[in-house]
Amino acid sequence: MNILALEKLLNEKLSPQLIKDYAPNGLQVEGKSNVKRIVTGVTASQALIDKAAELNADALLVHHGYFWKGEPEPIRGMKGKRIRTLIKNDINLLGYHLPLDIHPELGNNAELARLLNIVVEGGLEGHPQSVALFGRLSEPMTGKAFAQRVHQVLNREPLHISPDNADKLIETVGWCTGGGQDYIELAAQHGLDAFISGEISERTTYSAREQDIHYFAAGHHATERYGIKALGEWLAREHGFDVEFIDIDNPV
Structure with missing residues (x-):
């Protein structure tokens, strides 16, 4: 499926336009046009991005993505490394925050x-x-x-x-x-x-x-593992994507 078609599908399912959020919902970093293999996870950490690259994922779908209100805008340091890794591996990043909570x-x-x-x-x-x-x-x-x-x-x-x-x-x-x-x-x-x-x-x-x-x-x-996992399972079950949920340990 084309990445923009996938974003439209997710927007139709989650209705992000109905809620005011602290970060953009939907496609945050654009990669390859065609998406078949998707990795899901809670937060777009470097460890999760590296795992997505290792698995040759076309897209990374997360609950906690990037570009939060109030965060520094320059793409440098930790943020720069994460985004460079996504771009280098041509991986799309899609994030859904409050729409996935509710x-x-x-x-x-x-x-x-x-x-x-x-x-x-x-x-x-x-x-x-x-x-x-x-x-x-x-x-x-x-x-x-x-x-x-x-x-x-x-x-x-x-x-x-x-x-x-x-x-x-x-x-x-x-x-x-x-x-x-x-x-x-x-x-x-x-x-x-x-x-x-x-x-x-x-x-x-x-x-x-x-x-x-x-x-x-x-x-x-621990309380937010299961929404993104369920969303990925829905994409696999209803739309035929190859989806794998990766749980990066976090004690908080």
């Missing part, structure tokens, strides 16, 4: 809910493009038991901050993958029993303790 079928939030057996009930922000969701477990669990479930599913031990009432059972849950820790305030306002995000801030600890809500920091990378 997609109801393939998104990071949707995939995390599926993996943790949470039934999605709505958006914490009260609209279809909400980047934080809430839902319900099939049966109440203790905070310790839910932390064990997260550990088992994501292969990463979460940081669990208990509320002052540490014995409070969890039935209703809010979540936002990646750096969504401040949505804990909305989760508490909704009266939810627990909130999950990837990253934690110092202030998040006190929010959990003082607002009677369990909090789980499950890792930015």
Whole structure:
């Protein structure tokens, strides 16, 4: 498929025009015209680019691409090396950030809910493009038991901050993958029993303790592996691409 046709296909699936983002969504670095082999991964790090080149990929499809608002504009240093490697190997780079977080079928939030057996009930922000969701477990669990479930599913031990009432059972849950820790305030306002995000801030600890809500920091990378993986699997299943997901270890 032509790279511009692939970009159009992805735009039709993810609808990036519906959400204001911090980076451009779609084709960020143009390479060869025809695309058959695609490597997917969370972040367009040098290690992932090198792996894509090793696998003779025509395109690299990621959640975290380049050209973020506020980043230095010159293409030099680490950024220059990454882009030179892409151009040298004629590899297209496509990135989808918030559109991949919020997609109801393939998104990071949707995939995390599926993996943790949470039934999605709505958006914490009260609209279809909400980047934080809430839902319900099939049966109440203790905070310790839910932390064990997260550990088992994501292969990463979460940081669990208990509320002052540490014995409070969890039935209703809010979540936002990646750096969504401040949505804990909305989760508490909704009266939810627990909130999950990837990253934690110092202030998040006190929010959990003082607002009677369990909090789980499950890792930015760990909570955002599954949307890009699902998107690649959709491209392979529905459109015949040769797709390989590469997981570059990241403890954050």
